[in-house]
Amino acid sequence: MAREKFQTLTEQMFYILLCLRRECCGVDIMERVREMTGGRVDIGPGTLYALLESFQREGFIRETKREGRRRSYRITPSGAWRLEEEVRRLERQAADYRNFGEEGSL
Numbered sequence: 754m755a756r757e758k759f760q761t762l763t764e765q766m767f768y769i770l771l772c773l774r775r776e777c778c779g780v781d782i783m784e785r786v787r788e789m790t791g792g793r794v795d796i797g798p799g800t801l802y803a804l805l806e807s808f809q810r811e812g813f814i815r816e817t818k819r820e821g822r823r824r825s826y827r828i829t830p831s832g833a834w835r836l837e838e839e840v841r842r843l844e845r846q847a848a849d850y851r852n853f854g855e856e857g858s859l
Contacts, residue, residue: 758811759811759813759835761839761842762835762836762839764794765786765794765796765800765801765804766804766808767836767839768785768786768789768790768794768796769782769786769796769801769804769805769808770808770813770814770828770832770833770835770836771789771836772785772786772789773814773826773827773828773832774828774833775827776817776818776825776826776827777825777826778823778824778825778826779798779801779802779805779824780823782796782801783795783796783798783801805826808826808832809826811831811832812829812831812832813828813829813831813832813835814826814827814828814829814832815827815829
């Protein structure tokens with residue numbers, strides 16, 4: 754069975770939406786993600802702009818400002834809902850690990 758698009762988020766998707774809880778442009782997003790993750794997650798420009806376009810089509814973010822080629826974005830209520838759903842999914846996974854992860858290996 755095919756998985757619905759954006760049913761789960763990759764790390765890059767997660768951090769982009771997290772950054773866009775405040776208005777920012779692509780360069781700011783790449784910098785913030787590196788800072789937030791201590792360099793563990795790096796988003797290249799090709800990936801970033803493809804995801805921003807997909808998120809706009811899905812209604813998860815909206816463009817808020819355009820100055821020449823520089824565009825700024827902000828998360829929408831549906832994007833915020835999707836981000837919160839992902840947090841809940843990750844919390845359930847962590848709880849499953851805590852509850853069953855110490856049973857030993859199979």
